[in-house]
Amino acid sequence: MAVRHISICMGSSCFTRGNNTNLEIVRRFLRERGLEAEVVFSGRLCENMCNRGPVICIDDKVYEEVNESLLYKILEEEFEC
Numbered sequence: 194m195a196v197r198h199i200s201i202c203m204g205s206s207c208f209t210r211g212n213n214t215n216l217e218i219v220r221r222f223l224r225e226r227g228l229e230a231e232v233v234f235s236g237r238l239c240e241n242m243c244n245r246g247p248v249i250c251i252d253d254k255v256y257e258e259v260n261e262s263l264l265y266k267i268l269e270e271e272f273e274c
């Protein structure tokens with residue numbers, strides 16, 4: 194399986210509006226599904242999409258306004274759990 198990439202915006206707007214929680218959700222998801230070795234998880238700087246944040250990217254896809262329930266849905270769809 195090819196290595197997948199998840200990056201989460203750590204800019205102050207995205208971080209305070211949800212990515213602080215989303216960060217832990219992604220970490221827990223990867224750990225619980227045994228995906229830590231197959232997924233590179235990193236932070237990224239603000240890319241001036243703050244008004245559409247919190248922003249999370251998975252491979253070349255950009256997800257906007259990612260709240261907790263949307264994030265679970267995205268992760269399950271992306272990783273087919």
Ligand code: FES
Nearest residue numbers: 202204207239242
């Ligand atoms: S803080 Fe995330 S796009 Fe600006």
